[in-house]
Amino acid sequence: MSKSKKPEILSQGRTERQQATLVSALWIGDAAMAVVFAGALAASVTAIGHGVASTVLAGATVMIGAALLRAGVQFKATTAGQRTAQNAKRDWRARIYPSLLQAAPGSRRMVGEQIADAVDRIEDIDGYHARFLPLRRAAVVAPLLIAAAAAFGSPVAAAIMIVTLLPFAVGLALAGSASSAAAARQFEALARLSGLFIDRVRALPVIIGFGAEDRITRQLGGATTEVADRTLAVLRVAFVSSAIIEFFAALSVALLAVYCGFNLLGLLPFPAPERLDLGRSLFVLALAPEFYLPMRRLAAAYHDKQTGMAAMERLSALATPSSPIPVSAEHPGVPPHLVFKALVIEYGDHRIGPVSFDFPVAAMTAISGPTGSGKSSLLAALLGLAPIGGGTIRVDDCADAIASLDGQIGWAGQVTALLPGTIAQNIAVARADATPADIARAAERAGLGALIASRPAGLETRLDHSGSGLSGGERRRIGIARVLLKDAPLWLLDEPTADLDAAAAADIEAILHEAGRGRTVIVATHSASLAASADAHLVLR
Numbered sequence: 001m002s003k004s005k006k007p008e009i010l011s012q013g014r015t016e017r018q019q020a021t022l023v024s025a026l027w028i029g030d031a032a033m034a035v036v037f038a039g040a041l042a043a044s045v046t047a048i049g050h051g052v053a054s055t056v057l058a059g060a061t062v063m064i065g066a067a068l069l070r071a072g073v074q075f076k077a078t079t080a081g082q083r084t085a086q087n088a089k090r091d092w093r094a095r096i097y098p099s100l101l102q103a104a105p106g107s108r109r110m111v112g113e114q115i116a117d118a119v120d121r122i123e124d125i126d127g128y129h130a131r132f133l134p135l136r137r138a139a140v141v142a143p144l145l146i147a148a149a150a151a152f153g154s155p156v157a158a159a160i161m162i163v164t165l166l167p168f169a170v171g172l173a174l175a176g177s178a179s180s181a182a183a184a185r186q187f188e189a190l191a192r193l194s195g196l197f198i199d200r201v202r203a204l205p206v207i208i209g210f211g212a213e214d215r216i217t218r219q220l221g222g223a224t225t226e227v228a229d230r231t232l233a234v235l236r237v238a239f240v241s242s243a244i245i246e247f248f249a250a251l252s253v254a255l256l257a258v259y260c261g262f263n264l265l266g267l268l269p270f271p272a273p274e275r276l277d278l279g280r281s282l283f284v285l286a287l288a289p290e291f292y293l294p295m296r297r298l299a300a301a302y303h304d305k306q307t308g309m310a311a312m313e314r315l316s317a318l319a320t321p322s323s324p325i326p327v328s329a330e331h332p333g334v335p336p337h338l339v340f341k342a343l344v345i346e347y348g349d350h351r352i353g354p355v356s357f358d359f360p361v362a363a364m365t366a367i368s369g370p371t372g373s374g375k376s377s378l379l380a381a382l383l384g385l386a387p388i389g390g391g392t393i394r395v396d397d398c399a400d401a402i403a404s405l406d407g408q409i410g411w412a413g414q415v416t417a418l419l420p421g422t423i424a425q426n427i428a429v430a431r432a433d434a435t436p437a438d439i440a441r442a443a444e445r446a447g448l449g450a451l452i453a454s455r456p457a458g459l460e461t462r463l464d465h466s467g468s469g470l471s472g473g474e475r476r477r478i479g480i481a482r483v484l485l486k487d488a489p490l491w492l493l494d495e496p497t498a499d500l501d502a503a504a505a506a507d508i509e510a511i512l513h514e515a516g517r518g519r520t521v522i523v524a525t526h527s528a529s530l531a532a533s534a535d536a537h538l539v540l541r
Helices: 016-050 053-099 111-124 126-153 155-163 165-202 204-209 213-265 278-319 375-382 423-430 436-445 449-454 472-486 502-515 528-533
Strands: 338-347 350-359 364-368 388-395 409-412 490-494 520-524 536-539
Touching (some): 053 111, 126 155, 126 278, 155 213, 213 278, 338 375, 350 375, 350 536, 364 375, 472 502
Parallel strands (some): 364 520, 364 536
Antiparallel strands (some): 338 388
């Protein structure tokens, strides 16, 4: 991810980079305490050989102090890194969550997939900020600090330490290239599984109604297997890379131990530029594991790095606002002129279109056709919620200007979504600033007068989310009342008379014709009567 895309995270007046530097300094301080401990250990052992009790006691005191201080530094570094990660996640949530409320026109991403990215991927950046970023700098500085200290005891041992860093760098590079691609594939599979699961749960009544349980079960099973395979691939890379790093660390420490031991015994098979004593040998051997410890910590956190980078790439794509769509409506409130030009809607293997049609301005157009022919999908396309695979939607002679319709659409779907609250509150969903008089007038025009009169509380009658106590026609009239209250120049109505008796359907038709004058009204319907009374008729096959 480029630096320009990385968010700036604030915590107690420090930026994310400054926080990582602070935590890195703590880990470097841990290495410094390791040098002090090794020096005290070597001095104490040497003093024991010479029988200097005071030096032994002083060395033991320094070792205890260094060990306690080191434990405190490690605890502080860990907790500070975790706070940095919490701040980073909070910043990402502030960027991502608002974007979930906006859908780009024709977006092909499932809602469940977006939610999975917004929730799970934010948690996946924890290790990147808490561990990898602080350890990255410490893995460079701390080994050099320890090697410089070791050079006072044995310049040859310090040179061996520096040379043996090469396998670590190569191992990390190979592990990084493999784990990065594996992590990206795993996240893609996880997001797809989450999206499938959530969207299929939402469609459960339809799935059961059409007896598609076996097919959906197989689909989810295949997605689950893919996630398992991707996860194993990531773990395989992580385990292999860790094993390689540990192998080279153990081999390097063993090489130093062999050199120091044979030098101390004078058994080296080649001439050495130095002769070690017990104190210097012990000092170098005590520092050898500490020299490789920062690299081993970085290797352990390297998987966090690849996971975090892959997660932030997906989060950046989710947080990036969609490209602005040309706005053509120069006069808000004026009925728009809509034209479909070879419009194609694609749902995976299912394709609707191409459809070409010129909708008359300030008139009613009926869209009819058999079930599954795409009537509702064409309305969804005008809302910017259908995956457009080809063609254009022209608004006032401007191509791809669906965004210009924002706030100018009155919508009534096949199912009227009801919220826990009063009838008035449910109607007022269409316009937050509506007065009680506006709401009452819209309800009366929608034919809800009889319902309101039959309830003691009238418009203040409370409803649950399922609209218990309301008939299908009354629910539809609430949807029509919302459209009337919105008073938008474009109405999109999906099956407004479906499942109603003849009298109720005729009443709804009359309301639409009377209230819809001077507006562009598009109605998806199976009703022959409503289609015949419309000013224009689009028939889908």
